[in-house]
Amino acid sequence: MYDLINNIPAAGSIINALAIVLGSTIGLIIKRRIPERITMVAFQVIGLFILTLGVQMTMQGKNILIMMLSVLLGAIVGEALELEERLQNGLKGLRTNMINRGFQFGEDHLVEGFLTAFLLFCMGSMAILGAFEEGIGKPPKLLLIKSMMDLVSSIALASTLGVGVLFSAIPLLLYQGGITLGTICLNDFISNTLIDDITAVGGILLLGLGLSLLNIKHFKVFNMIPSLLFVIVFSLFL
Incomplete structure (x- = not known):
């Protein structure tokens, strides 16, 4: 089995993306059979879980200065580019297009679902280490x-x-597949510290997302995504 998989570039990420598509499809099908009060409880539990995971991931950071600068500059760049607004408009446009093609689904938590899944599936240490x-x-x-x-x-x-x-399966495939392909070219520059710093910054973003989902404080988390690029640059060259 492994011999077959090894012959396909980024096979692990492809399988991972397909698993998310399958699981999401099942979830959308059974959604209609779940009472609203159960959905609300699950929604709150997910928010608490995200906060807990965010704390655990943030604690892996080795350099507080790099983490702070990465998130600060990333948030400024993301806000200037209006990334979250562009994402929201893009997803709504995609939703409208799918409805026109006969696909039906609810409006609720579209962007939150994408952000939550993207950060949970992509920012963990298993995603980085596995890739x-x-x-x-x-x-x-x-x-x-x-x-x-x-x-x-x-x-x-x-x-x-x-x-x-x-929809989060798409950036997951690009993210993990990109790491896999990039690793082939950058083996000499990868360190455990870099992995820890990326994971920690991802944890900070999860904290913001968890607070937003629980309606404690709203953060434009997707505007902070450039932080992941800054932490790589800072960790490699500082």
Whole structure:
């Protein structure tokens, strides 16, 4: 099995993306059978889980200055480019197009579902380590395990947060696949510190998302996504 997978570039990420599509589809189907009060409870639990995971991930950071500068500059750049507004308009346009083609789904939590799934599925250490593992020529064991976990998670997320979870499979494939392909070219520059710093910044973004989902304080989390680029640059060259 591993021999077959190793012959396909970024096979682990492809399988992971397909698992999310499958799980999201199942979640959207069963959503209609779940009472609203159960959905609300699940929504609150997801928010609490995101906060907890965000704290755990943030604690992995080794350099507070790099983390702070990365998030600060990333948020400024993202706000200047209006990334979240563009994302929201793009997803709504895609939704309208799908409705015109006969696909039906609810309006609720479209952007939140996309953001939650993207950050949960992409920002964890398993996503980074698994993509690195495949990039250095090893069987993608971590990504296969992650695929099973994401399959279950996407069912729960999609049943609560809607179709935005399904769309997250696209950036996941680009993100993890990009790391895998980039690792092949940058093996000499990758360190455990870089992995920890990326994970920590991802944790900060999860904290903002969790607070937003729980209606405690709204953060434009997607505007902070450029932070992930800044932390890579700072970790490599500072």
